[in-house]
Amino acid sequence: MNQHPGILGKKLGMTQFFDEKGEVVRCTVVHAGCVVVAKRTQEKDGYSALVLGLGERKEKHTNKPLAGIYKKAGQTPKRLLKEIRLPAEEVAKYEVGEKVAVDKVFKVGQFVDAQGRTRGRGFTGVMRRWSFAGGVGSHGTHEYFRHGGSIGTNMTPGRTLPGLKMPGHYGDETVTILNLKIAKLIPEDDLVLVEGGIPGAKNTIITLRGAVKKRGGVKA
Amino acid sequence: MITQPVIAKLEQSQLRSDLPEFRVGDTVRVHYKIVEGEKERVQVFQGIVLKRHRAGVRSTFTVRKVSFGIGVERIFLQHSPRIDKVEVVSKGVVRRGRLFYLRELAGKAARVRDEKDQ
Numbered sequence: 239m240n241q242h243p244g245i246l247g248k249k250l251g252m253t254q255f256f257d258e259k260g261e262v263v264r265c266t267v268v269h270a271g272c273v274v275v276a277k278r279t280q281e282k283d284g285y286s287a288l289v290l291g292l293g294e295r296k297e298k299h300t301n302k303p304l305a306g307i308y309k310k311a312g313q314t315p316k317r318l319l320k321e322i323r324l325p326a327e328e329v330a331k332y333e334v335g336e337k338v339a340v341d342k343v344f345k346v347g348q349f350v351d352a353q354g355r356t357r358g359r360g361f362t363g364v365m366r367r368w369s370f371a372g373g374v375g376s377h378g379t380h381e382y383f384r385h386g387g388s389i390g391t392n393m394t395p396g397r398t399l400p401g402l403k404m405p406g407h408y409g410d411e412t413v414t415i416l417n418l419k420i421a422k423l424i425p426e427d428d429l430v431l432v433e434g435g436i437p438g439a440k441n442t443i444i445t446l447r448g449a450v451k452k453r454g455g456v457k458a
Numbered sequence: 459m460i461t462q463p464v465i466a467k468l469e470q471s472q473l474r475s476d477l478p479e480f481r482v483g484d485t486v487r488v489h490y491k492i493v494e495g496e497k498e499r500v501q502v503f504q505g506i507v508l509k510r511h512r513a514g515v516r517s518t519f520t521v522r523k524v525s526f527g528i529g530v531e532r533i534f535l536q537h538s539p540r541i542d543k544v545e546v547v548s549k550g551v552v553r554r555g556r557l558f559y560l561r562e563l564a565g566k567a568a569r570v571r572d573e574k575d576q
Contacts, residue, residue: 255468
């Protein structure tokens with residue numbers, strides 16, 4: 239499990255800037271600005287974590303049990319709550335009600351994993367969904383251009399094997415991109431610029447955490 | 459497309475306004491900084507501007523010259539700090555926004571009318 243510190247944020251879009259060598263860095267802009275709403279501790283909950291809140295929610299849309307959580311933290315109701323599992327000593331660094339500063343969590347040049355929800359594409363054919371080649375355009379082909387071809391053998395096993403790639407719903411799934419580099423941090427505006435693309439459309443909620451699988455990268 | 463205001467602000471700081479005004483058809487000298495190992499030197503590329511792609515920080519311009527009988531085109535990032543300076547050698551008179559037709563032409567036919575000759 240990812241035990242590295244992280245933030246919740248909103249994807250604003252992509253841009254580029256020139257680094258000190260004059261080379262272009264293409265990056266995704268994530269607006270962080272999440273707040274610590276509660277803490278989970280080993281003694282009380284059996285595990286340690288930070289509960290982060292992001293965005294704003296109207297008072298009238300907040301039910302009473304939820305409102306209680308925010309009242310306890312002395313916070314306005316948030317649009318989203320998410321727990322981030324962290325070791326106890328990391329949790330101790332943050333106070334309830336504290337806005338998580340991006341430069342406290344990340345360093346420039348550090349590798350992170352970015353999780354977002356991809357754009358929903360609806361019911362999609364195999365050529366787009368699984369990059370199948372489709373059929374040939376000529377040689378007498380009739381109404382068989384964007385099909386997937388055969389889906390199995392005849393008598394043995396006499397059925398289509400489970401998990402076969404077929405048309406169906408594509409997108410709107412949670413995807414994590416590993417080992418993206420932090421290109422720039424702008425603490426005044428709570429912005430994190432991550433090199434490369436992040437799944438999801440603009441305004442998608444993004445979870446950024448220290449990279450789990452990167453070796454030799456800058457540790458937080 | 460409306461640029462997201464926060465991103466627009468980020469990009470604003472990247473723009474450079476010290477380059478002279480030049481248009482498609484103009485002949486320009488681009489002084490470009492090249493890093494070779496430890497050393498940095500300036501290389502000059504002179505030619506006709508074929509195309510300007512105006513897109514904020516992503517703006518580029520294409521310069522074409524004929525070098526030893528072979529056409530060479532370079533695309534420069536307009537706001538790149540690697541561009542030392544741009545000199546406008548002469549203003550050209552052209553009737554279109556993209557001069558790709560010059561690629562098909564050679565010699566005298568590949569010239570662009572100078573503004574001064576009008």
